Amino acid sequence: MNDQLSDFRVICHECDLLVTVGQLPDGHKATCPRCGCVLTRSVSNALDRMLIFALTALICLLFSNLFAYVNLLVQGQERQISLLETVQVLFELNEWALSAFMLVIIIGLPAFFATLVSWLAIAIKLRRVSPRTINLMRFIGYLRFWNMAEIFFLGILISMVKVASLAHIEVGLSFWAYASFNIFFIAALLHYDKFQVALAIRRIVNEKQVGARAV
């Protein structure tokens, strides 16, 4: 289907220049000679790393949902909230749209992304891929575009500084779990290279076809 050479050609997604990337050594990246955008990065064991980061992120996200992430103390009154309570309180205030938005952005989308990326990595490792696997990649691409978990985390930090002048505020166990989740999640995002993943899938499908023909 694809000759070996065509696997190493990339058309720049920003300026449409055809570039021969060649077999990239680990730790190298290919940039477009015309517009300078990064075409692909080659990282050693990128798939394993991506899988591990995504699974770790998923576990951290799970833990961050179990406990409170901030404690607020005002004049002897204390209030603790967890991530899901953030969503719940907004819902009870009849801000259903804001509540749904928060549920999707802070928990739903990252969990979905990490699950799908892990699934994809495992499928490639087990060589159980077909041209249809590209559909999964496409969906992962959409999720990646709308990911805003780290912005929510920045929002928490800003709010905490804001509140600190009015009341006593403490971070809870889940705050650290959510912070670690963000770190691992970004690491997983950075290891997802569309070209490399697609290349791996195309190679396996190609090899399977050649194998089938030989039999």
Next chain:
Amino acid sequence: MKSRWVPVPSESSSLHGQHLQSCHDCCTVQPASNVRCSFCEHRLHARKHHSLQRSWIFLVTALILYLPANLLPIMTTSQMGKETVGTIAGGVVLLWEQGSYMIAVIILVASLIVPIAKFIALFALFLSKQLGIYRDPQNRIIIYRAIEFVGRWSMVDVFVVAFLASLIQMGNLMSVYPGPAALAFAGMVFFSMLAANSIDPKLFWDDDE
């Protein structure tokens, strides 16, 4: 990281209208005459359809939402029975007066300066493309990348409001409620992200203007 690339000499020009294209999803390089990808069978298009028209619509929607986002209250604070209604600009002024300069600047940049800069940059790109002026693709691509990168970060203001409203619910003592502007602002960021995403950067390199 070192970069390694070897351009193909014979085919190093823009491929639009030429004989090759690549699948957006699986990156397979294939003849431009293919309607569906030879590998994953997705529909192919050399350029995003109606890229500029779609982007215009999203931009105008974002601009319309920008008005209520700034005019309506974004947050209502009730403290000891006293209610204070705050807009975005009002919040920035208040924070500055309280001495939280850092946060005041972050909110000012994220919710006022960045959206306006983004609107202007998008307009500049559209005008440059549609009138065929200031054609240097290198400049256009820098603006495009800046818009793409910065878009999501404006959402921080919505998150601050949502977080504060869910945390500060202490009855009469102190309570915070989100205002209608929060949703309008989220919508504004949403549509401006769509506007940036609808632009096909490959258009900047086409010289059919």
